Amino acid sequence: MPLIVIYNPASGSTSGKALTDDTLLPLLTSHHITPDKIAATERPNHSGELVLDFLSSLPAGEKSVTVILVSGDGTLHEIVNALWAKRRERQTPYPDINFVLIPGGTANALHSTLFPPPTAPDATSKSPSESDSTLLASLRVFLSSIPRIIPLTVGSTTISSDSSSPETVLTTVVASTSLHASILADSEALRASLPGIERFKVAAEANATRWYHAQATLTGPVSRYDPATSAFIPLEEQTLQLEGPFAYFLSTTNVDRLEPAFRIAPFQRPGLNSVDVLVVRPRRDVSLGGKDGEEERTAFKNRLWGILGGAYANGTHVESRYDDGEVIVEYFRAKGWEWEPDEKDEKAHLLCADGTIFTVPKGGKVVSTVLSRDAHDLSLAVYA
Numbered sequence: 226m227p228l229i230v231i232y233n234p235a236s237g238s239t240s241g242k243a244l245t246d247d248t249l250l251p252l253l254t255s256h257h258i259t260p261d262k263i264a265a266t267e268r269p270n271h272s273g274e275l276v277l278d279f280l281s282s283l284p285a286g287e288k289s290v291t292v293i294l295v296s297g298d299g300t301l302h303e304i305v306n307a308l309w310a311k312r313r314e315r316q317t318p319y320p321d322i323n324f325v326l327i328p329g330g331t332a333n334a335l336h337s338t339l340f341p342p343p344t345a346p347d348a349t350s351k352s353p354s355e356s357d358s359t360l361l362a363s364l365r366v367f368l369s370s371i372p373r374i375i376p377l378t379v380g381s382t383t384i385s386s387d388s389s390s391p392e393t394v395l396t397t398v399v400a401s402t403s404l405h406a407s408i409l410a411d412s413e414a415l416r417a418s419l420p421g422i423e424r425f426k427v428a429a430e431a432n433a434t435r436w437y438h439a440q441a442t443l444t445g446p447v448s449r450y451d452p453a454t455s456a457f458i459p460l461e462e463q464t465l466q467l468e469g470p471f472a473y474f475l476s477t478t479n480v481d482r483l484e485p486a487f488r489i490a491p492f493q494r495p496g497l498n499s500v501d502v503l504v505v506r507p508r509r510d511v512s513l514g515g516k517d518g519e520e521e522r523t524a525f526k527n528r529l530w531g532i533l534g535g536a537y538a539n540g541t542h543v544e545s546r547y548d549d550g551e552v553i554v555e556y557f558r559a560k561g562w563e564w565e566p567d568e569k570d571e572k573a574h575l576l577c578a579d580g581t582i583f584t585v586p587k588g589g590k591v592v593s594t595v596l597s598r599d600a601h602d603l604s605l606a607v608y609a
């Protein structure tokens with residue numbers, strides 16, 4: 226099967242080249258495997274060009290290829306979007322594309338979902354790197370006598386407005402607004418000084434008391450996680466409207482965590498063909514008495530911080546409740562969602578798609594949905 230190795234020398238702690246040269250390639254050689262191509266990404270979006278060029282170089286009729294990717298989630302995101310953008314320019318369908326993931330990025334959400342750390346590192350751990358036992362886990366599956374591949378769910382997120390043409394981006398990990406999108410937007414500026422996951426915490430602190438004004442709709446079928454029965458209960462309605470303001474609004478496909486220890490959507494997994502949506506709406510907190518002054522926002526921030534800390538304790542945040550018994554983190558499973566930011570709330574216009582930040586134009590909205598295989602025309606899977 227055709228094989229290309231791609232590493233991102235700039236991702237995470239910039240160890241991609243050393244990992245490739247010193248560990249990956251010698252291991253492949255010891256298994257008598259010679260990649261057809263080995264390439265470093267030289268700039269943003271280069272990974273997509275490398276894969277497209279590689280596919281173009283193959284004889285017609287090739288059924289499947291393997292891409293060994295030494296990077297974080299953002300590089301995979303670029304490849305998926307490049308394939309999708311160029312799909313109509315090909316005479317024949319793409320071959321199946323099976324990824325071996327070697328975590329060389331900062332967060333490595335997909336890899337750490339597939340191969341969770343043996344003991345979850347504590348929340349204050351400074352090391353973003355995965356333990357040695359999981360570092361080569363996907364590669365070991367690829368090299369095994371019965372390699373197993375798991376298909377990936379693909380989501381599409383479209384930003385539209387009257388003033389501009391719609392822009393669609395595919396996601397395989399996360400699509401979010403509110404706190405998470407603000408954190409990602411601010412943390413990128415900190416990448417040079419804080420290359421590890423600490424930069425997310427610094428950015429989180431800067432956005433902690435903000436509430437986001439928007440109208441959100443979940444599109445169905447929709448089900449709601451019930452902590453009492455530990456099950457998702459289907460809703461009768463096909464759509465569910467959620468009034469803001471929001472402190473947190475995040476959806477994941479394929480992944481149950483965004484970092485090795487941050488298990489924010491504890492029941493999501495690859496190939497489910499649904500999104501898990503986590504929502505926190507401060508107005509549901511009866512202890513705030515319906516007010517949203519400085520004092521209430523600070524009180525709510527402390528509460529939210531404590532609750533989201535449960536994501537670092539194997540996902541216990543989804544069990545937490547307000548004093549009146551209502552769940553604090555609303556956890557839904559759906560086909561998709563829509564987000565219409567309030568025109569006056571600038572930060573509610575931020576959207577994060579697999580770590581890339583977009584700004585919704587004034588008067589615009591976001592429509593995010595899981596795509597069927599027929600709709601995206603890609604066959605993507607990971608060795609796991």
Ligand SMILES: Nc1ncnc2c1ncn2[C@@H]1O[C@H](COP(=O)(O)OP(=O)(O)OP(=O)(O)O)[C@@H](O)[C@H]1O
Pocket residue numbers: 233234235236237238266267268269270271296297298299300301303329330331332333334580
């Ligand atoms: N040679 C390069 N120089 C600078 N940036 C690059 C280069 N090659 C790729 N990139 C960019 O590096 C960015 C980060 O890559 P990636 O997302 O894989 O790592 P990460 O952000 O550290 O990890 P994660 O997404 O898991 O948090 C990508 O958006 C990509 O565009």
